[in-house]
Structure formats: structure tokens, C-alpha cells
Amino acid sequence: MKAIVTVVGKDKVGIIAAVCTELAKYNVNVLDISQTVMQGYFTMMMAVDTSAGKVAFGELVRLLEQKGKEMGLSIRLQREDIFEAMHRV
Amino acid sequence: MLNLNDILYTQDMINKRHLDIRTITMGISLLDCADPDIRVCAEKIYDKITRRAEKLVKVGEEIECEFGIPIVNKRISVTPMALIGNSCNADSYVPLAVAMDEAAKTCGVNFIGGFSALVQKGCTRGDWILMNSIPEAMAATERVCASVNVGSTKAGINMDAVAKMGEIIKQTALRTADNDGLGCAKLVVFANAVEDNPFMAGAFHGVGEPECVLNVGVSGPGVVYHALKGVKGRPFDEVAETVKKTAFQITRMGQLVGVEASKRLNVPFGIVDLSLAPTPAVGDSVARILEEMGLEVCGTHGTTAALAMLNDAVKKGGVMASNHVGGLSGAFIPVSEDEGMIAAAESGVLQLDKLEAMTCVCSVGLDMIAVPGDTSAATISAIIADEAAIGMVNSKTTAVRIIPAPGKVVGDRVEMGGLLGSAPVMPVHPESAEAFIARGGRIPAPLQSLKN
Numbered sequence: 001m002k003a004i005v006t007v008v009g010k011d012k013v014g015i016i017a018a019v020c021t022e023l024a025k026y027n028v029n030v031l032d033i034s035q036t037v038m039q040g041y042f043t044m045m046m047a048v049d050t051s052a053g054k055v056a057f058g059e060l061v062r063l064l065e066q067k068g069k070e071m072g073l074s075i076r077l078q079r080e081d082i083f084e085a086m087h088r089v
Numbered sequence: 090m091l092n093l094n095d096i097l098y099t100q101d102m103i104n105k106r107h108l109d110i111r112t113i114t115m116g117i118s119l120l121d122c123a124d125p126d127i128r129v130c131a132e133k134i135y136d137k138i139t140r141r142a143e144k145l146v147k148v149g150e151e152i153e154c155e156f157g158i159p160i161v162n163k164r165i166s167v168t169p170m171a172l173i174g175n176s177c178n179a180d181s182y183v184p185l186a187v188a189m190d191e192a193a194k195t196c197g198v199n200f201i202g203g204f205s206a207l208v209q210k211g212c213t214r215g216d217w218i219l220m221n222s223i224p225e226a227m228a229a230t231e232r233v234c235a236s237v238n239v240g241s242t243k244a245g246i247n248m249d250a251v252a253k254m255g256e257i258i259k260q261t262a263l264r265t266a267d268n269d270g271l272g273c274a275k276l277v278v279f280a281n282a283v284e285d286n287p288f289m290a291g292a293f294h295g296v297g298e299p300e301c302v303l304n305v306g307v308s309g310p311g312v313v314y315h316a317l318k319g320v321k322g323r324p325f326d327e328v329a330e331t332v333k334k335t336a337f338q339i340t341r342m343g344q345l346v347g348v349e350a351s352k353r354l355n356v357p358f359g360i361v362d363l364s365l366a367p368t369p370a371v372g373d374s375v376a377r378i379l380e381e382m383g384l385e386v387c388g389t390h391g392t393t394a395a396l397a398m399l400n401d402a403v404k405k406g407g408v409m410a411s412n413h414v415g416g417l418s419g420a421f422i423p424v425s426e427d428e429g430m431i432a433a434a435e436s437g438v439l440q441l442d443k444l445e446a447m448t449c450v451c452s453v454g455l456d457m458i459a460v461p462g463d464t465s466a467a468t469i470s471a472i473i474a475d476e477a478a479i480g481m482v483n484s485k486t487t488a489v490r491i492i493p494a495p496g497k498v499v500g501d502r503v504e505m506g507g508l509l510g511s512a513p514v515m516p517v518h519p520e521s522a523e524a525f526i527a528r529g530g531r532i533p534a535p536l537q538s539l540k541n
Contacts, residue, residue, distance in 0.1 A: 006096060034093050045093050058154045076100070078157035080091070085345040086338045087095040 001050045001057060002031070002080040005064065009073030011042040019046070019075065022067050027054045042073075047080065103158055107311035107373040108339060110346050111366045112162040113149055114287035116294035116302045116359065117141045119168040119203075123176035130177050131188035138165060138192035138201070141301050141356075146197040148353045152346055160346065161308070161508075165193060166292035167203035175215030182219050186226035186233045193232040200275075202292035204235040207282065210244040210531070220253055224260035227272030234290035240280035240477035242484045246532040251477065254278045255470030255526065259493060262462070266495040269503040273492040274425075274457065278473050280480030280487050285360050286416045291453070291488060302359040303351040304416060307343035307407075308366040309335070310427075311373045313399075317381045328382060329402045336363065336406030344411040362416030363407030364452065365399070367427035369510035375399075375420050376429025376439075387429055388439030396420065397450035417486055419452025425505055425512030426457055435513045441472075449479050454488035459503040459512035462495040469493060471522035474532075482535050 007019055016035070023030060028048050035044040050057060061077045068075030102108040122133035142165050149163040167189065174182040186204050193201040204226055206216040223235050237254055240246035258278075262270035277291040284295020287304035294302070316335045320327045343361040351358035367375045376387035379395040400420045408414050422444065424430045433439035441458065448454045454476050460469075473489045480487030494503045497514045504511045 004091070004096060006100060008097075036093065043093065043097065045091075045096050047091075058151060061154055061157075076157060079155050081345060081349075082156045082158060082342070083091050083096055083099055085341040086099050087091065 003048050003050055004078055004080050004083060005046040005048055006076045007042070007044040007068070007073055009042055009071070011037050011040060015042055015071070015073065016044065018067070018071060022064065023048060026060060026063070027052050028060070102312050102338070106315050107368070107370060108309050108342065109159040109161050110305060110343060111308040111364070112164050112287050112306040113145070113160055113346065113350050114164040114166055114292055114304050114306065115142050115145050115354070115356065116166045116285065116298055116304060118294060118298065118300050119173050120296070123173050125176060125178050127177040127179040127184050130173065131184045134173070134185060134188045135192045138167065138189070139195045142196045142198065144354060148350055151353070152349055156346065158342060158346070162199055164198050164287070164289060164292065165196065165201045166287070166294045167201065168296065169205035169207055169293050170203055171206035171213070171215045171219040172296070174219055175213060180218060181225070182222040183225050183229055186222065186230050189233050190230035198232070200232050200234055200289040202234040202236065202289050203294060204233050205237065205293040207238045208247050208250045209238050209241040209280070210247060212247070212250060220250070220257055223257050223276060224264045224272070227261045227275055228264035234275045234292065236277040236279055236282065236291045236293060238279040238282035239473065240481050242281060242481050242537070243534055245534040246280065246474065246477045246481055248474065248526070248532060249529045251470050251474050252526045252529060254473055255466035258469050258491060259466045262493045262495055269497065269505070270492045270494045271505060274490065274505050274509050276490065278489045280477035281485060283416060283486055287362050288364065288366065288417060290490060298359070299357055301356045303347060303354060303356050304359040304362065305343045305347035306362040306364055306366060306416065307339050308364065308368070309339040310365050310367045310375045310378055312339060313365060314372070314374070314378045314381055317378060325398060329398060332399060332402035333406030336403040337410045340407035340410035358413070360413045360415030361407070361411040363404055363411070363414055363418040364416070365403055365420040367421060367423065367430075368508055369426055369428055369431070371428050374427045374429035375422055376427050376433055380429065386436060386438040387433040388443050392443060393446050393450055396422070396447050400451040417452040421452060421456065422447055423457035423490070425459065425503070425510040426508060427510070431511065431513060434515055441515055441517060445475060445479070448476060448487055449483060453486055454480070454490075456488065456490050457492070457509065457512060458490070459492045459494050459497065459514045460517050461499055461514055462493055462497050464493045464517050465521070465523070467521065467523040467526040468517055470526040472517070474526070478532070
């Protein structure tokens, strides 16, 4: 299943590394990354494929949210369809 | 490829501007539950609802988690109960309402609609029994919603039923007096009721519907309000365009969730109701949208025009976003469920007469309005008749959901709690309509041509 991970929070060293490590742990493949820093806030979106993931999608949502809390970031995982539906006719 | 701004925009809509799926409502036909023995009938009803809707809440929660968009309510609508009750040798249908309530609790849904009768042209024995059962049913159950359709463009208005419903509303308020007449918040009187409405309290599963179906109601006044802030002072062409685009985006969410849920539940997808449904939360108000257009307070002169434009633009934007549109489709103006409406009513600017005018151009009617406890049954019937006449003549759905709060007077406040919110008690005209309502009979169906 294709999904989007969004990470928002105060910029610091190692955010991408930590998120990618976490995703690798659950065998989630990263397809694309786009990232910027807006007014000191780190903002990143990753397109990922969860088809071969080791845990169920819902569980992955919770695990990433948990990881985000530990790092003082907001990490969200949502199916790509919701964005496609809203922004593509 | 999606860009970062689109993604953040969608997330802001959900997280900061109250975008949500207001309800996924499963419609279930109970026509095969008819039985002469009301206990057997009640058992069949409970069994069928719990079997069909067993996974509704679970699937709803899964989708919420995967898409990251809240689905606020999971609900059930059933065949108008008077049709089923007609088969029973009984003089009260309260046991059927109790069976609905139990089934709703087992399934984990917060409301179940369909304790209903369609009497626009006349009443069967079962219709009378159902109407007479409403006060007790509303007091004895927690989650059951009742509705009665008293008029239509094709049939006219059944004034006997209108008179009856004024009394039923009064009795329902008295039976639930401990909760400020909360029972009346779950009771709607319709004209031109629709068969596929996913919204409570008026949802029922019409006889033209399939065995089981899934309908979706979306929300998003906060999103529209925020979008309009970006076109401050601009001409209405731009306002309408902005609302259309936003409505398209909101409705696409409903379509996506509806299709996904129906696939997982293995029931056909019915419709998306193109609605702007407010909640009492700050920033989720239809009244505030109207005020953003340039009105000092909702209810002042210009409100009807603003609402007409908003309602039309919502439909135009939404209709392309969904392959099947239906239900009530339009902006809702429930007073107690809209923070801006509450404020406008409390300030005295928003009056019943203006609300009635507003219902001519939007969905659905005089909704969630508290009036003094000593309002007579005839006055309530007359309010229903006025609203039904608007619906009948304009070929649209109208409704009355009114709470004559026992012991309350103008200036008091009625607390419903949760999504039902709180309503300031609004004044009604003290002059009597007793003799008008006492006439009974039927107002003939209106002419549908020569429309000037």
C-alpha cells in the first residue's frame, strides 16, 4: 500500500536518519523524500510502500506516532489515496 | 507526484479546521422482520440489525486510522418502523424502539434512525400507533431517533398529522423533562423527506432502497470559513468559486471513505450527502461563514442571500466530487449545534422568523430550536405547517426539530450535551393558531406550473 509519512517539528540533527531507521525496522520501503525547513520548522514528506511491512498498517501508524513523541516531532502515516482524492481531479 | 504544500494543506484542514467525515450511516431494510407477534418482530429486528451492522464501527475505525481523517459518527438507519409495526397485533410500538436501541448499543453506534412514519397523504392504523408511541419511545430509549413525514409536493400537507405532531412533541418534551426535553432533539417532522439521508435525527431507510446500503455525510464549515478569509472584500463571483473548490475537496473525502467502507463491509455504496454540518466547536460554524461574507451578526438583513449563495456553491462544488449525490445535500442551520448561531440567537438578532426565511434557501429547516415550555401544541403545529408549506411549494425537504423545554422561558438555555450542543430559548409569537390547526384535513398539493 502506498502511503505518505509527514514529519513536522523543530529542526535538529538526525531526523531523517531516525525516521528512515524506524521505517527500515518494519520493512517499509521509502520511494521518495521531499523536505524543507520553514521558519525553523523541519517539514518532510516521504512516499513509502508498506506492502512488505512487518506490522499491520494501523499498528505502524501508532508506532510512528510513538516514535515522533519520543523525538518531540509529529510523525503521521496516512494512505496516499486521501491526498490524491483531494488534489487530483 | 504530490507536493508538500498539498499534503500540509490537507492535514491543516483536518487538524486545524475541523474537516471530518460527519457520519457513515448503514441503511438496513427491515421489511422481512414483520410478524404478528410483536415480541417475535422485535427479536427479528434486533437480530437483523446486529448481523448486518456487526462490523460497521470496526471498519469505520480502521479507515479513520489509515486515512488519518476522523469519522465522527457511525450510525444505522432502518425501514420506517410504522411499516413493520403494521404487521403486529399491538397497540404500542415501544418494544420495537427498545429492540432498535438494544441493537444500536450492541453495534456501538450512537444513533439509530427510522422510528418513523410517512403520512403525507394519510395515516394507516400503524402510523397512528407509531406517532402515539413516540413520547414513550423517546423516553425509554437512548439512541433511537424518530421522524414523521407530514407533507410532500405531490401529496400536499396532512394537517391531521401536523396537529397530532404538535401534541406529540409537547408530550415528548414532558416525558423527558428531566433532561430539558432532550427527547425532542431526536424527533423530526418532515416535508418531502428523503429516503437516503445519512444524518440524524431524520435518517430512515426508504422502501425504494436496497437491502443494505452505506451513505456518507461530510462536514467542513471550518474549512469553508478559513478559505473565505482569503477572499475578504472580493466580489461574490470569487466567493462562490472559493466555496465550490472547497466543497469539492470536502466531498472527495466523503466519496473516498464511502467507497472504501462499502467495499470492506461488502454492501453497496449509496450516496454522499453534500452537506455543511456544523458542530458546537469554535471554528466549525455555518453562521460564522455568513458573517465572514460581511454580515455583522448572522440573522441580520442579507443573511438569506448569503446562505442561498453558500448553499448553491456547496452543491455545485460537491456534485462533481461524487458519483452519487443524495440525502439532504445543503448547508445545515441547527441553532444549538452551531456556535455562531447560538451567539446570534442569544444576542436576539437571529429570530425564528428569519430562520424560517433561511430555510427557504438551504437544507433543512427549523432545526434544534428551543422555545418556551409553555408554547402550546397548536403553535408548534402551526410552526410545522409553515415549514412544511415552504417545502411543499418549493419542492425541497424541510423539517422541524423543536424543543419546547419544560419550565424554561425566553432567556434560559437548554443543554443537550455533546454534538447536540446547547440552545437559547427563543420567543414565539404569542397569538393563537388554535382554530387554524383544529380544522384538520389536508392542504391540497400545489400547482407546479405558472410559477410567478
